[in-house]
Amino acid sequence: MIPVTSARSLSEAYAILHQRPRGLRVLAGGTDLMVAVNARVGLDRIGHVLDIWRVPELRGISLEGATLRIGALTTYSELMRSRLMAEQLPALAAVSREVGAWAIQNRGTIGGNVCNASPAGDTLPLLLACEARFVLGGPRGERTVAADEFFLGYRKTALGADELLVRIDVPLIDGARLSYRKVGTRKAQSISRTIVAVRKGPGMLRIAAGCVAPVPLRCRNAEAAALSSGDVRAAIAKDIAPIDDVRATAVYRSRVTANVLLRLLQE
Amino acid sequence: MKLLVNGEERNVDAPPLRRLLDVLREDLGLTGVKEGCGEGECGACSVLIDGELVNSCLVAVCQAEGSQVLTVEGLNLTPLQRAFLDHGAAQCGICTPGMVMAAHRFLLSGAPATDENVREAIAGNLCRCTGYAKIVEAIQSAAAGAQR
Numbered sequence: 188m189i190p191v192t193s194a195r196s197l198s199e200a201y202a203i204l205h206q207r208p209r210g211l212r213v214l215a216g217g218t219d220l221m222v223a224v225n226a227r228v229g230l231d232r233i234g235h236v237l238d239i240w241r242v243p244e245l246r247g248i249s250l251e252g253a254t255l256r257i258g259a260l261t262t263y264s265e266l267m268r269s270r271l272m273a274e275q276l277p278a279l280a281a282v283s284r285e286v287g288a289w290a291i292q293n294r295g296t297i298g299g300n301v302c303n304a305s306p307a308g309d310t311l312p313l314l315l316a317c318e319a320r321f322v323l324g325g326p327r328g329e330r331t332v333a334a335d336e337f338f339l340g341y342r343k344t345a346l347g348a349d350e351l352l353v354r355i356d357v358p359l360i361d362g363a364r365l366s367y368r369k370v371g372t373r374k375a376q377s378i379s380r381t382i383v384a385v386r387k388g389p390g391m392l393r394i395a396a397g398c399v400a401p402v403p404l405r406c407r408n409a410e411a412a413a414l415s416s417g418d419v420r421a422a423i424a425k426d427i428a429p430i431d432d433v434r435a436t437a438v439y440r441s442r443v444t445a446n447v448l449l450r451l452l453q454e
Numbered sequence: 455m456k457l458l459v460n461g462e463e464r465n466v467d468a469p470p471l472r473r474l475l476d477v478l479r480e481d482l483g484l485t486g487v488k489e490g491c492g493e494g495e496c497g498a499c500s501v502l503i504d505g506e507l508v509n510s511c512l513v514a515v516c517q518a519e520g521s522q523v524l525t526v527e528g529l530n531l532t533p534l535q536r537a538f539l540d541h542g543a544a545q546c547g548i549c550t551p552g553m554v555m556a557a558h559r560f561l562l563s564g565a566p567a568t569d570e571n572v573r574e575a576i577a578g579n580l581c582r583c584t585g586y587a588k589i590v591e592a593i594q595s596a597a598a599g600a601q602r
Contacts, residue, residue, distance in 0.1 A: 191470035193516050214514065221512040222493045224471060236471065240517045264506075288578025289556065290509045293496055 189230070190293045191230045193238040197245065197324070197353075203237050204349040205326035210234025213351050215260055216294035218287070237351075243300070255357040259298025263287070266297065275284060276317070276364040278384070282309050285369050298352045304344045304402070306425060311338075311403035312384035313367055315395035324353040331356070338402035346357060362389030366454060368447045372434075379386070381436040381444045385451040394448065399427035399440050406448075413452055420445045455519040459484070460528030470516035474508075475499045477515045478525060486526035486551040490580070498577030500552035509557045509578075526551035534558055534596040539590045541592035545583035553579045557593045567597035 191214075196198035204211075214220050214236050223229055237244060248269050255275050257266075263283035266272050267436040272280045286295060286309050288318060300308045301321060311334075319334045337345045346352065367384040371377030382397040392414055394406040404426065412422035429440035457464050457530055459482060468477050471572050478484045478501070492499035499510040502524040529535060537543070546551040552577060560567075560575035572593050573586070581589060 188469045189471055191514070191516055193470070193519070214517075217512045217514060218494055218518065221473070221514060224514075225473065225492045225511060236514075238470075238514065238516060288497070289559070289575060290497060290500055290507045290578050293506045294508055294512060335518070 188373055189233055189236055191236040191238055193240070194242050200239055200242055200351065201238060201324070201326045203235075204351065207349055208237045211348070212236050212337045212400065213302065214238045215240060215296045216262065218291055219299060219305075220297040239351065251277065253359045255359055257355045257357065259295055259301070259352040259354055260296050261298070263292035263297070264289070265300050267292065275359055276365060278367055279310065279313055279357075282313055282367055282369065285309060285371075285374070291338035297355060300343060301355065302346060302352050304342045306341070306401060306403055307379050307382075307398045308403060309369060309379060309382060309397070312382050312395040312397045313365060314355065314357070315403060315405050316384040316386040316393040317365060317366075318393065320358075322353045322356060322380050323347070323350045325350040329353065338404070341401040360386075360388050360391070363391065366451055367442055368451060370443055370447065378434060381429075381440050381447065383444060383447045383451060385448070387452075394423075396423075396427060396444055396448075398434075399429040399444055401428075410449060419449060423448055455516070455522070456520055458502045458522040460523070460525060466515065468515050471514045472558070473511050474501070474503075474513040474515050474518050474523070478510060478523070484525050484527050486552060488548050490548065490552075495578075496549070497556060497576075498549055499556040500579060502555060502559060505559075505562070507556055507578075520523040520594075524555070526554055529554065529558060532558070532596075533599050534561060537592040537596040537599070538589075541588045541595065543584060543588040543592035549579055549581040549583075553581065553589060557589075557596070560582070560593065561597055561600060567594045569594075572597075 192203050210233050212233050246258045248271050249256045263286050266283040267280050290328040300310045309415045315334045332345050365386045369382045370380050379398050384395050396407045397403040406426035408422040408425045412419045423445050429437040431437050476486045488498035490496035494509045494512045501510045503521050556576050556579050565571050572590050
């Protein structure tokens, strides 16, 4: 039987992290971890589960100056309902509506999406295009890692063994607009085949994509090409490295990612 | 640990990562809760926890401690269930309890029962028999009745 600690506060959670139990996994809404547990995949690598679902300090959305602070445990449903989100970053609310269906949106969290670090995580290209900062916390204190430096390899992140994601800070920029396009098999509850996010503002352009590499990534070649009226299609091909899998072929992903990006740039 | 299931306090002795689905079906005998896919895609195991729709196959029972859980057994032939019967909205029946719980939550939301809203509300509940048309009709008819 896998031991579980259900923390009721951040200090209780940090106390467990301080002990560094072997094979520690953090459980939030369970929409990824419980799927693995049910399928008995990698169970032997789970030594201890830290359940943070009821840690109140990790919930909620607030505005601090020009920074939108999103608690790691904020669910997709909360992102969809938040007035602040609708005013400041409506695209993040919109993409939450395309993640799973109600039952998943009620449990899945933005922090879980980040820490699960799937290349198909739907919020991740948006957070990358916004140059979000991930605030990691633990018994040794807090540190901030840029979204772009967080995803190190396939499902590998910069999180330390005694750290958890506390919140996501999104810098708001006057006049900037975030847009995205997710391409799945249908509109509701489908895993993306490709997803592209673009943040455009006065003199700035940020592009990121998911499902087209081992990690969700910023597309700097495409950004440079678009800013200098260069060949965006050729440039994005240098940024991404898609594979064939059950959801789509690499050729499909390359073509559709470029098409979608060009459309987003014209909007 | 204590759970409030369909209004009754129940004591459960289960490993913390045991699925709420298994506790409801095997420990508490509430077999209206069905297992379909076991990975949060099909919605057959849908229940409400503190009023919110969840897939009980993805909820570790420790996360439901002290919460109110509502399963289809907690609904007593509501107008919604009556509408499912009247419209022939069930065939094999495996998806029906989960479908009813999603529809029940939709009616509680008070959102207008447009085709799009109803279909979004049950997007996480797969039915392989009906083609959904009769299910949508049943939910819309229950919503219209609730307004009257």
